[in-house]
Amino acid sequence: MNEQTRGTVEMTAAMGMLGTIGWFVLRSQQPSIDVVFWRCVFGAFTLLVICVALGLFRQTLTWRQLGIAGLGGMGIVVNWLLLFAAYDHVSIAIATAVYNTQPFILVGFGILQFRETPDASKLLWLAGAFVGVLFIVLGSPASDELRGTFFIGILMALGAAFFWAVAAVTTKHLTGTPPHLIALIQVCIGIVLLAPFAHLSQLPTNTETWAMLITIGVVHTGLLYILMYSAVQRLPTHLQGALSFIYPVVAIAVDVAVLGYRLYPLQIIGMIVVLIAAAATTLDWVLPGQGRAKRASG
Numbered sequence: 001m002n003e004q005t006r007g008t009v010e011m012t013a014a015m016g017m018l019g020t021i022g023w024f025v026l027r028s029q030q031p032s033i034d035v036v037f038w039r040c041v042f043g044a045f046t047l048l049v050i051c052v053a054l055g056l057f058r059q060t061l062t063w064r065q066l067g068i069a070g071l072g073g074m075g076i077v078v079n080w081l082l083l084f085a086a087y088d089h090v091s092i093a094i095a096t097a098v099y100n101t102q103p104f105i106l107v108g109f110g111i112l113q114f115r116e117t118p119d120a121s122k123l124l125w126l127a128g129a130f131v132g133v134l135f136i137v138l139g140s141p142a143s144d145e146l147r148g149t150f151f152i153g154i155l156m157a158l159g160a161a162f163f164w165a166v167a168a169v170t171t172k173h174l175t176g177t178p179p180h181l182i183a184l185i186q187v188c189i190g191i192v193l194l195a196p197f198a199h200l201s202q203l204p205t206n207t208e209t210w211a212m213l214i215t216i217g218v219v220h221t222g223l224l225y226i227l228m229y230s231a232v233q234r235l236p237t238h239l240q241g242a243l244s245f246i247y248p249v250v251a252i253a254v255d256v257a258v259l260g261y262r263l264y265p266l267q268i269i270g271m272i273v274v275l276i277a278a279a280a281t282t283l284d285w286v287l288p289g290q291g292r293a294k295r296a297s298g
Contacts, residue, residue, distance in 0.1 A: 007234030011243040014227040019250025021220045022092035025084050028212035032084035037198040040190035042217020047184040056178045068173050069182050073189030075167035083160035089153025093255035094136055096248045097271040098157035103281040104129050105165040121286040128277040135270025179229045241282040248275055
């Protein structure tokens with residue numbers, strides 16, 4: 001098996017695993033703050049073993065690097081909290097589709113922080129994603145709208161995407177730092193932040209709940225990081241971006257096939273539009289004529 005094939009298998013497995021996390025979160029029947037806390041605990045244990053095995057603690061981090069990693073950790077933790085909480089208000093499929101507006105938030109950060117100017121293609125995909133989200137919202141049944149729970153879930157998923165982008169921008173300043181070590185710092189930050197709020201005096205009493213929580217921490221955090229970072233080292237950027245869309249596809253399939261959620265036609269259209277627009281932004285698809293303009297300017 002050559003390097004690219006191995007990377008493709010690893011990335012496919014990682015994104016497929018990530019697509020099932022919503023089911024485990026719901027099956028745990030725990031508040032989102034407890035799910036994220038135990039994800040951080042079991043994830044930290046797994047990543048600690050990995051970092052020791054790889055000898056990553058031989059590298060000394062500066063206080064600045066630790067501070068940046070800590071800031072990214074706060075972004076990741078809030079991102080998980082909001083996304084898992086969104087599952088209580090909207091379906092996994094809809095939350096995941098809205099959550100995949102992340103590339104557009106990164107484009108916004110690029111404009112504000114790095115003074116980047118998006119081309120016409122990116123503006124078109126941004127407009128398309130906005131329309132897609134509108135379709136998802138407008139396609140919800142009136143009963144959900146009256147309760148307000150649907151819109152709360154949409155806002156939580158958008159908030160999760162925002163804080164994911166915050167963590168991603170922060171991590172860009174840690175080039176050269178082993179990603180497994182960054183992930184370990186992030187989940188340790190999560191333990192410290194959430195310990196005062198987790199319901200540690202009311203621990204789960206059944207084995208199924210613990211099985212769900214341990215799986216989320218060990219498999220969906222520790223093992224997933226191993227596979228994903230190994231794949232990133234072996235794959236070109238465009239292939240990484242393409243394979244990352246296995247995640248929302250699997251999440252939607254699990255929601256519909258396993259959990260029996262019914263999607264309404266306008267919502268299905270909206271989800272397809274958002275995912276196509278996100279893929280176009282991630283893979284840098286351009287409008288006819290824009291490609292020639294880019295080459296000319298380059």
